[in-house]
Amino acid sequence: xSPDLLFVVVVLVVGLAVGSFLNVVIxxxxxMMEAEWRAQCAELEGKEPPDADSYNLFVPASHxxxxxxxxxxxxxxxxxxYLRLRGKCAVCATRISPRxxxxxxxxxxxxxxxxxxFGLGIPALFSLFFVWTLIALTFIDVDTTLLPDxxxxxxxxLGLLANTVSTFAPLRDAVIGAVAGYLILxxxxxxxxxxxxxxxxxxxxxxxxxxxxxxxxxxxxxxxVLLSSVVGAAVxxxxxxxxxxxxxxxxxxxxxxxxxxxxxxxxxxALVARFVPI
Numbered sequence: 001x002s003p004d005l006l007f008v009v010v011v012l013v014v015g016l017a018v019g020s021f022l023n024v025v026i027x028x029x030x031x032m033m034e035a036e037w038r039a040q041c042a043e044l045e046g047k048e049p050p051d052a053d054s055y056n057l058f059v060p061a062s063h064x065x066x067x068x069x070x071x072x073x074x075x076x077x078x079x080x081x082y083l084r085l086r087g088k089c090a091v092c093a094t095r096i097s098p099r100x101x102x103x104x105x106x107x108x109x110x111x112x113x114x115x116x117x118f119g120l121g122i123p124a125l126f127s128l129f130f131v132w133t134l135i136a137l138t139f140i141d142v143d144t145t146l147l148p149d150x151x152x153x154x155x156x157x158l159g160l161l162a163n164t165v166s167t168f169a170p171l172r173d174a175v176i177g178a179v180a181g182y183l184i185l186x187x188x189x190x191x192x193x194x195x196x197x198x199x200x201x202x203x204x205x206x207x208x209x210x211x212x213x214x215x216x217x218x219x220x221x222x223x224x225v226l227l228s229s230v231v232g233a234a235v236x237x238x239x240x241x242x243x244x245x246x247x248x249x250x251x252x253x254x255x256x257x258x259x260x261x262x263x264x265x266x267x268x269x270a271l272v273a274r275f276v277p278i
Contacts, residue, residue, distance in 0.1 A: 015109070026136055067094065075090045133154075134155075168217070170217065180221055181214070
């Protein structure tokens with residue numbers, strides 16, 4: 001087996017484990033944010049903050065959400081345990097959401113594609129962290145319509161750090177991309193609000209596009225915005241027709257930005273040549 005192929009296989013296996021951890025992040029991070037907000041509100045009101053048990057990404061240990069039984073190691077193996085238990089808890093037989101194996105399989109697949117694209121090296125390591133963060137942001141946004149600063153801002157800084165040696169774009173283009181990415185959606189937000197009186201998107205979307213600009217430079221912003229807008233519009237129409245979803249129900253834009261960001265990671269140079277031939 002060639003070293004490059006071996007690297008892809010190793011990343012595929014590691015991606016399964018990372019996907020299992022991302023499930024924890026997707027489930028717990030919004031709840032940690034809510035607990036923090038409640039504590040801050042209580043402090044502003046001069047009240048005692050509500051008592052809360054230790055709850056973070058590592059405590060308590062993984063357990064069944066129905067019966068609270070702690071998962072044994074053999075029942076917590078990424079993808080394998082779900083298939084072996086036929087999607088049920090080993091203790092109470094409650095049905096487990098297919099979201100968990102989907103996230104694990106998706107993380108493994110996208111990680112392997114990234115490893116195949118870049119091969120063993122520093123760009124691949126940066127790219128894997130990029131992909132893993134996008135996956136977490138996508139599912140959190142789908143669940144809560146939130147894009148946490150604790151994920152978007154580190155993603156932005158990591159992109160600038162990677163480009164100090166022009167890993168994905170010249171540093172000058174990356175800095176301009178970060179600023180322009182934020183301002184583009186910020187401007188659209190305010191224009192839409194002035195014309196309609198409604199908020200068309202959240203500030204998390206601004207920060208995510210800023211992060212993508214920091215990774216790929218300002219030239220990539222137009223392809224990313226076009227791709228995400230077209231896909232988002234198509235999915236929105238399908239949801240309204242098939243799921244009879246009302247026009248006033250918010251549709252998170254973050255997943256479409258994340259999908260466009262992943263496409264930019266794999267095919268960035270071709271997209272720039274196509275949309276920004278300068």
